[in-house]
Amino acid sequence: MSARPEPGPPLWLLAELTYRCPLHCVYCSNPVDYTQYKEELTTEEWLRVLREARELGATQLGFSGGEPLMRDDLEALAAEARRLGYYSNLITSGVGLNERRIAALKEAGLDHIQVSFQDSTREMNDFLSSTRTFELKRRVAKMVKAHGYPMVLNVVLHRLNIDHVGQILDMAAELEADYVELANTQYYGFAYANRESLLPSRAQLERAEEVTNAFRARIGERMKIFFVVPDYYANRPKACMNGWGSVFLCVTADGVALPCHEARMLPGLEFPSVRRHDLGWIWRDSPGFNRYRGDEWMREPCRSCPEKGRDFGGCRCQAYLVTGEAANADPVCDKSPHHSLITDITARAREGTVKVETKPVLLYRDDETSRRLSAQKAKDPV
Numbered sequence: 001m002s003a004r005p006e007p008g009p010p011l012w013l014l015a016e017l018t019y020r021c022p023l024h025c026v027y028c029s030n031p032v033d034y035t036q037y038k039e040e041l042t043t044e045e046w047l048r049v050l051r052e053a054r055e056l057g058a059t060q061l062g063f064s065g066g067e068p069l070m071r072d073d074l075e076a077l078a079a080e081a082r083r084l085g086y087y088s089n090l091i092t093s094g095v096g097l098n099e100r101r102i103a104a105l106k107e108a109g110l111d112h113i114q115v116s117f118q119d120s121t122r123e124m125n126d127f128l129s130s131t132r133t134f135e136l137k138r139r140v141a142k143m144v145k146a147h148g149y150p151m152v153l154n155v156v157l158h159r160l161n162i163d164h165v166g167q168i169l170d171m172a173a174e175l176e177a178d179y180v181e182l183a184n185t186q187y188y189g190f191a192y193a194n195r196e197s198l199l200p201s202r203a204q205l206e207r208a209e210e211v212t213n214a215f216r217a218r219i220g221e222r223m224k225i226f227f228v229v230p231d232y233y234a235n236r237p238k239a240c241m242n243g244w245g246s247v248f249l250c251v252t253a254d255g256v257a258l259p260c261h262e263a264r265m266l267p268g269l270e271f272p273s274v275r276r277h278d279l280g281w282i283w284r285d286s287p288g289f290n291r292y293r294g295d296e297w298m299r300e301p302c303r304s305c306p307e308k309g310r311d312f313g314g315c316r317c318q319a320y321l322v323t324g325e326a327a328n329a330d331p332v333c334d335k336s337p338h339h340s341l342i343t344d345i346t347a348r349a350r351e352g353t354v355k356v357e358t359k360p361v362l363l364y365r366d367d368e369t370s371r372r373l374s375a376q377k378a379k380d381p382v
Contacts, residue, residue, distance in 0.1 A: 007245055007246065007283060007284060007289075007293065008057075008246070008247070009056050009057025009058065009247075010053065010056055010057065010058050010247060010248065010249035010283055011057065011058060011059055011060060011247045011248075012058065012059075012060045012061075012062070012247055012248045012249070013049075013050075013053045013058040013060065013061050013062070013086075013249050013250075013251070014062045014064055014248070014249070014250040014251070014261060015046065015049070015050075015061065015062065015063055015064065015068075015077075015251055016064050016065055016066065016250060016251065016252045016253050016261065017040070017041075017046070017063055017064070017065055017066070017068045017070075017071045017074070017077070017253060018040055018065045018066040018067070018068065018070050018071055018253045019034040019035075019037060019065065019066045019252075019253045020065070020066050020067065020070040021065055021066040021067040021070070021093070021365070022067060022070075022093070022095045022096070022131065022133075023067070023093050023095065023129040023130070023131050023133065023365070024129060024130035024131065024364040024365045024366045025118065025128060025129050025156075025190070025364075025365055026128055026190060026191070026194050026197075026198070026362045026363065026364055026365070027128075027156050027158060027185045027189075027190060027191040027194065027198060028189055028190040028191070028365040029186070029188050029189040029190075029191060029261065029262065030065075030066065030189050030190070030365065031189055031262075031264060031265060032189055032190055032193060032363075032369075032370060032373045032374075032377075033370055033373055033374035033377055034066075034370050035367050035370040035371050035374060036374050037252065037253060037254040037256075038254070039254050039255075040071075040253045040254060041251075041253065041254070041255045041274070041275075043073040043076060043077070045255065045274065045275065046073070046077055047076075047077070047080050048274075049251050049274050049279065050077065050080055050081060050084060050086070051080075051084065052274075052278055052279035052280065053249060053251075053279055054084040054085065054086065055279075055280070056249075056279055056280060056283055058086070058249065059085070059086060059087060060086070060087050060089070061081050061086040061087065061088045061089065062088075062089045062091055063077065063078070063088065063089065063090045063091065064091045065091075065253070066253065067092065067093055067095060067096065068090060068091070068092060069090075069092055069095065069096030069097055069101070070096065074090075074101075074105070075101070075104045075105055075107075075108045076108075078090075078105055078108040078109060078110040079108035079109060081109070081110075082108060082109025082110075083109075087111050087112070088109070088110050088111050088112065089111065089112040089113070089114060090105065090110055090112065090113045090114065091114050091116075091154075092113065092114065092115060092116070092140075093115075093116050093129075093133065093137070094115050094116070094133070094136060094137045094140030094141070095131075095133060095136065097113075097140050097143065097144075098143075099143065102143055102144070102147050103147070106147055106148070106149075112149065112150065112152065113144045113149050113152065114152040114153075114154050114181075115137060115140055115141050115144060115151075115152065115153055115154065116137075116153075116154045116155070116156070117134075117137055117153060117154070117155050117168070117171075118155070118156070118161070119155070119161045119164055119168070120164050120167040120168040120170070120171040121134075121164070121167070122134040122135070124160065124161055124164070125137070128160065128161070130364050130366075138175070141153065141175045141177075142175065145175070145176055150178040150179060151175060151176055151177040151178050151179070152177070152178065152179045152180075152181070153172050153175065153177040153179070153180050153181070154180075154181045154183060155168050155180075155181070155182055155183070156183050156184075156185055157182055157183065157184045157185065157200070157208065158184070158185045158191075158198035158199070158200060159197070159198055159199060159200040159201070159204060159349065160197070160198065162184075162200045162204050162205065162208045163204060163207070163208070165182065165208040165211045165212055166211045166215070168180075168182070169211075169212070169215045169225070172223065173219065173222075173223065177223055178223065178224065179223070179224045179225075179226070180223060180224070180225045180226070181226045181228065182208075182212065182225065182226065182227045182228065183226075183228040184200075184205070184227075184228050184229055184230035185198050185199075185230060186230070186231060187199075187230075187231075187232070187318075187321070188262045188265075188317060188318075188321070189262070190363060190364075190365045192321055193363045193373075194362050194363055195345070196348070197361065197362055199230070199232065199345065199346065199348075199349045200230070200349060201349045202233060202346065202349070205229070205230070205233055208227075209227060209229075212225060212227050231315070231318065231332045232332065232342055232345060232346055233346065234332055235332075235333070235334045236307065236311060236332070236333055236334075237311050237313075237314025237315060237318070237329075237330035237332040237333050238311065238314065238315065238332075239310060239311045239312055239314075240260060240312070240314060240315040240316070240317075240318075240330075241259065241260045242312075243293070243312040244259050244260070244289075244291070244292035244293055244312065244316060245259040245283070245289040245290065245292070245293050246293075246312075248260060249279070249283060250263075251274055252264070254273075255273045255274045255275045256271050256272070256273055256274075257271060257272055257273070257274055257277075257279065257282045257283075257286075257289075258271055258288075259288070259289050259292075260315075260316075260317065262317040263288075263316070263317060265317060265320070265321075266316065266317065266320055266326050267320075267326075268326075269287075269288050269291060270287070270288060271286070271288040271289075272286045272288065292313075292316055292326075292327075295308055295312075295313075297327060298313055298327075299327055299328065299329065301329055301335045301336070301337075302329045305335065311330075311333075313329060313330060314329065314330020314332060314333060315330050315332075318330055318331070318332065319331065322338065322341050322342065323338045323341065
């Protein structure tokens with residue numbers, strides 16, 4: 001067993017600028033109780049976070065949320081990111097982006113914009129986000145291209161849209177996308193609450209991969225397509241964030257620093273706020289960031305597994321959500337004693353796609369639902 005490693009620099013900083021969002025996506029990865037985290041960092045506090053993270057060695061910066069365009073200081077933050085030497089990426093639904101703002105972001109030095117779609121059809125796109133935003137997203141995608149940004153299109157896949165992969169890729173080609181991320185849903189936040197309705201069948205997943213590979217062969221190098229397989233159909237877990245507290249640092253809207261964007265759900269861990277501590281101490285010395293570094297924390301079968309240096313025991317949040325204990329082996333791994341919890345779930349994923357007209361029972365990301373779930377959590381914590 002090795003000693004806890006000395007952490008290297010946090011190469012990737014995710015700045016979750018706000019939990020406010022005009023969309024209500026059923027797979028949102030924000031915490032379901034996001035409404036209790038209300039006091040957003042000020043502009044000056046965010047500027048200090050950017051400086052301290054850059055001093056630690058961060059080079060990649062993602063502006064995320066919620067919807068980061070809800071912040072009217074986004075342009076100032078992008079300008080500071082350019083001055084500090086970050087490569088900056090705006091991760092957006094597109095709502096709130098117009099000619100004035102995209103020109104200002106370009107002038108500020110923003111490097112990259114990723115636009116999310118929910119589907120290739122207006123009906124499913126708007127159903128999944130509970131908004132009328134499909135045409136707006138198409139306009140924004142064309143605007144991004146017109147302003148000289150690479151067109152990066154993201155679609156989260158699940159059983160309600162995965163059979164539309166061919167049409168999604170056709171839409172991406174029409175919009176002259178340079179990169180497409182087909183990101184199968186990862187089951188955290190609202191996605192976990194809606195897991196029974198969102199998890200595709202294995203047959204759906206295999207068909208979607210076949211369609212994607214055929215499209216790649218046809219289109220060649222004109223478009224880079226990334227197909228992210230859902231964890232639940234793997235036999236080994238992902239190396240979550242390349243290891244806990246290894247290269248990834250998330251700062252939430254209210255200033256809590258996390259080693260992954262889902263970690264604040266884990267019981268028994270207190271993560272520090274950038275309002276009370278500098279990022280150097282948080283990254284190197286705080287108990288939360290050191291809790292799952294190295295392998296001293298591991299239980300069997302991870303502790304003696306020859307693959308632990310590759311997957312680091314998998315995802316702590318997934319282990320907690322599925323097994324009830326964050327220190328357990330990620331149940332996706334077929335060596336885990338809890339692996340049957342995953343195979344039972346995938347066995348229930350029936351073949352076929354739920355139609356919009358059937359209105360599957362879904363929890364939408366909205367303030368009322370969040371407050372209700374927060375009250376339930378306070379009354380009966382897991």
